[in-house]
Amino acid sequence: MKLGFTLSSAAHVVILTWGLVSLTSPEALKVQDVEALPVDIVPIEEITKTVKGAEEAEIAEKSAPTPTKRETPKPEAQNVGDKEIDSKPVENAERESPVPVEKAEAPPKAEAPAPKPEPKPEPVKEEAKTPVETTEVAAAPQPKADITPETPADSPEQPLEGEQFAKLPDTVPVPSVKPTPPKPTVAKTNERKKVEELIRESGGQTNGTEKQEDVAVKNKVNKAESAGGGAKTSTQTAALGARRGNAEKLSQSEMDALIAAITQCSTGIAGRRISEDLRIKVIMRLDRNGNVIDAKAGPTGGTAEERARFPRDILRYVKRCAPYDFLPKDKYETWAEVVPTFYPAQMFQ
Amino acid sequence: MFEAALFGVSRAYAQGIEATELGSTVDVSLWALFMEASLTVKLVMIGLLLASIWSWAIIVDKSLMYGRTKRQLDRFEKVFWSGQSLEELYRSLSERSPNGMGALFVAAMREWKRSFERGANSPIGLQTRIDKVLDVSLARETERLEKRLIFLATVGSAAPFIGLFGTVVGIMTSFQAIAGSKSTNLAVVAPGIAEALLATALGLLAAIPATIFYNKLQTDVAKITMRLEGFADEFSAILSRQIDERTGARSQQRAAE
Known part of the structure; x- marks a missing residue:
């Protein structure tokens, strides 16, 4: 029995010391390289969103707006169009603006197109003072842009979208009246308040939010046609889709x-x-x-x-x-x- | 501004990685695991270690013993069936106290000689006495062979449960710690569970050889006991024939007188 006990004890001691020496901490697992699978919570409204496309084109597998003509793509632009400055299309804009685009040449105030209660452009004044350099929507107002829609400033340089473009006169219209400089006095706070009230009263039907207000204002500032349009290049064939993508909706x-x-x-x-x-x-x-x-x-x-x-x-x-x-x-x-x-x-x- | 945000994000990400790396550099060597364990788990582990040592001691001891016993049996059988006279064999064996078949032989022979020296003439009484003596020494031999073997059986069946008990206690305490720290991070849970599982590992480490060797040694004992029983029966038959011969010779002598 003594022999067995000593043998057994010795063997255990040897194995245990070997275990303590060799079975030290295993290498920590390196888990940094594993890519986490991103999980998004998608609200139901996202599924019911309309897809951006051209309203009068044929149904295709993938909706796409009317192809643009510009060659060089603007990477930051989000809205498809041939404009220099990117802006969302106006929601309630009519197909063709009631006033011909040549109106850039027509200075009289009385003919100013105001088909809907759009807010007056005054609020832009404040933004115009601090110009941002990016080409995103918010950056649209350029300090040199004229505020009142009557001024003929830079509209001729901006090509119009789609087939309309071809119909337009190629010649650069020459303003018949000297453009009046913007009146800084217009931007009074009480007037601005009035605009906001107007917006609030009009509810969500037309231009309820600041966002839309901005867009509307920028459209005027840009001298774009009232239908608006973006600067993003689209090379796909036009396919059926809503005029505005990403329509918002109560979920x-x-x-x-x-x-x-x-x-x-x-x-x-x-x-x-x-x-x-x-x-x-x-x-x-x-x-x-x-x-x-x-x-x-x-x-x-x-x-x-x-x-x-x-x-x-x-x-x-x-x-x-x-x-x-x-x-x-x-x-x-x-x-x-x-x-x-x-x-x-x-x-x- | 966008770049600043991106930078902020990447820095936060880097910090997160650093934090997890720091968290994972806990010492998880065997010794550290043992030292981290609670008192109950430590006691369980030490107990299992001692059980392992003791069962291995028994395994070594018994293996050697059975090997020796088998060799003795072989040698004795060789001598016994070599035609040597039983008286001589008895004389040579009775001086040293032998094991196995030798012990059976010596016990039976002693009883036989005593009976004849004292002049006991009842052959039936002598036969039963010799059988009794053989049975007793057979039982004594078996008991000697099987001694401590039951410890192996106990370790083999109980050690996993003891280890499991240690594990359950360890995991229980580690979960209590988690509940206290209110963190379900795997880095917090893992060392406690590893430490608790060490108890199960030790339990299995003790139980597996104990079970295997218990089965092996048990069959060895059964084989040796079979041989001893066979020898006892044979020897009893030989002695009974001798008794018959002697009583027969005596009655013939009486008849001749």
Whole structure:
């Protein structure tokens, strides 16, 4: 037994010391080179976005706007067009501007094209004082650009997009009237305030946000045609698509949140059966802080009594719940006017 | 401005890498793992180590012993069946206390001689006595052979559980530490788990050779016991024939008188 014990102990000691010496810390795993797989959370609205393309072209597998003519691409540009300066197309712009482009030669103020309540260009003044060098949208205002649309300044140099280009006179129009220098006195703060009020009142329908306001202003500054256009080169064949890509929209979850908030404010109705098919569409107009400016309700389905009663109730709840300050401020134009649909049968039971 | 942002991002990324590298340079050698472990886990590990040492001691001891025993049996059988007279063999063997077959032989022969020296004449009583003596010494031999073998069986079956116990306790404490530090980073969890798993490793290290050698030594013991039993039966038969012959001779003598 002694022999076995000594042999065994000796062997264990030898193995353990060998283990302690040789089985030291294994090399730390180097994990730096592994590329992390980026995971994006994609809101549902992104799927429903319209794709940029040409509205009058044939359907193709991939939407593409009308090809541009410029050879050298502008890498920073985001909007397709032949313009020197990149800017988004105006949303409500008509196909062809009501005033011919030659109007650059026509100085009279009275003929100034104002087809919609676009904000006056005054706010640009401030931006114009601090010119930025990049060619992005925000950089559009150039200090030398004339503010009033009547001035003929640099529009002739800017080629127009698409087929219209060919129809235009090749000759550079000569201004018949000496361009008047910009009046700095226009940029009064109270006037600016007025513009903002105008914007707010007009809601999301036209030029609700600063973004659109800027674009509209820059279009005037650039002397572009009222349809706007970008400076990005596009060589693809024109294919069907919306005039404006990346349309913003209230996402499904935000709409659900709005409906849920209003439902929370409702006081239940005890013991009454409500017709399943009763549906109440509410047209709400909201201001920037989420307060209700006005709201209308239109019922469909249900009995006559229900049609008379529930819209009233729901409008009351809508007003009681305000302000809806959880709606994202930077997407105001998407919820300036929202049309949620309520199903009282589900709401009150 | 954009460049500044990019630079900021890359610097933050670099800092993150540095931080993870610093975190991973914890000492994870065997000794460090052992020293990091809690008291319970340490005790379990030390116990398992001692069990391993002791079971290896038994394995060495028993292997040597069985080899020796087998050689003795071979030698004894050779001598026994060589036609040498039993009296002489007894005389040469009884001086040193022998093992195995020798022990059986000596015990049976002693009983035989005593019975005849004292003049006990009942052949049936003598036969049962010799059988009893053979049985007893056989049991004693088997007991001597199997001694401490049961320790191997115990280690083989219990050591993994003991190691597992150490692991569970270690992981438990390490998870408690995680709950305390509120960090689920793998770098925080890993050393504790590695240290706990060391206990299981030791348990298996002790159990695997113990189980294997227990089975081997057990069959060795069974073989040796079979041979001893066979020898005991044979020797008992030889002695019983001798008794018959002697009693037969005596009765013939009496009949002749």
